[in-house]
Amino acid sequence: MEKFIDKIKKYMETMDNKKFMNNLFIILIIGIILLIIANIFIEERKTDNTNLESANTVGKLSSSEQDYGSLLEVKLEDALSQLKGVNKVKVMITLEDTVEKIPAFNTTKNNETTNEIDSQGGTREIIRDDMTIQVVTSNEGGLVVLKEIKPTVKGVIVIADGAEDIEIKEMLYEAVKTVLGIPGNKVEVYSSK
Numbered sequence: 698m699e700k701f702i703d704k705i706k707k708y709m710e711t712m713d714n715k716k717f718m719n720n721l722f723i724i725l726i727i728g729i730i731l732l733i734i735a736n737i738f739i740e741e742r743k744t745d746n747t748n749l750e751s752a753n754t755v756g757k758l759s760s761s762e763q764d765y766g767s768l769l770e771v772k773l774e775d776a777l778s779q780l781k782g783v784n785k786v787k788v789m790i791t792l793e794d795t796v797e798k799i800p801a802f803n804t805t806k807n808n809e810t811t812n813e814i815d816s817q818g819g820t821r822e823i824i825r826d827d828m829t830i831q832v833v834t835s836n837e838g839g840l841v842v843l844k845e846i847k848p849t850v851k852g853v854i855v856i857a858d859g860a861e862d863i864e865i866k867e868m869l870y871e872a873v874k875t876v877l878g879i880p881g882n883k884v885e886v887y888s889s890k
Contacts, residue, residue, distance in 0.1 A: 765847060766792050769877075777857065777872060782865045784858035785889065790877075792848040801833035801841040852883045860888035 770788045777786045807827040814820050833841040853873050860866045869886045873879075 765796060766790050769850075773853075773855075773873065773876060776876065777855065777869055780865070780868055780872065782859045782862060783869065786855065786857040786869075787889070788856075788873075789854045791851040791853075793851040794848040796848060797846040798840070798842045799844040799846070801843045803831045803833055805829040805831075850877050850879050850883065853877065853879070853885070855884070855886045856889050857886070858889050860886055 769790050773788045773790070774786045777783060777788065805828070807825075809825040809827075811823040811825075812820060813823065835841055855869050855873060857865075857869055860869060866886050866888070870881065870884055873884045873886070874881055
């Protein structure tokens with residue numbers, strides 16, 4: 698270590714002040730460039746984290762719609778597994794749209810009628826209609842929902858142990874049609890491996 702310090706001292710003694718200042722200036726410039734590059738990478742990382750958080754928020758919003766389909770699947774699996782001759786059941790339901798929420802509105806209508814008579818005896822009637830619509834929000838700032846319209850079922854696949862028997866397959870087929878209130882062309886029943 699002492700040799701290294703001695704070498705630095707000798708180098709400083711041999712170097713003139715102008716050369717030392719140039720080297721110091723170059724090191725300072727390189728340091729500033731490194732700080733700028735590091736700052737850019739940190740900002741990009743923060744932006745990526747923000748995008749990930751917003752994507753998670755979107756995922757949470759659509760999860761309520763996914764929950765409706767999952768809830769239907771679980772209930773249907775439970776009901777179908779109770780049928781005689783049916784063992785394990787797996788159900789997949791596809792929905793046509795998403796859950797539609799109808800918010801509450803405050804509507805204000807104003808009707809104003811004005812009759813004018815001019816100097817020649819002619820009359821003119823002016824009718825003015827104004828309508829203001831405001832969405833009702835709760836104290837927390839969310840929308841007040843009047844009605845939720847659940848999506849329609851696009852199709853159903855049922856995979857069940859015992860469905861190789863024609864009678865059990867028909868029973869499963871009819872049960873799904875009845876429970877979901879859908880036509881038969883939207884239901885497929887298969888036997889499992």
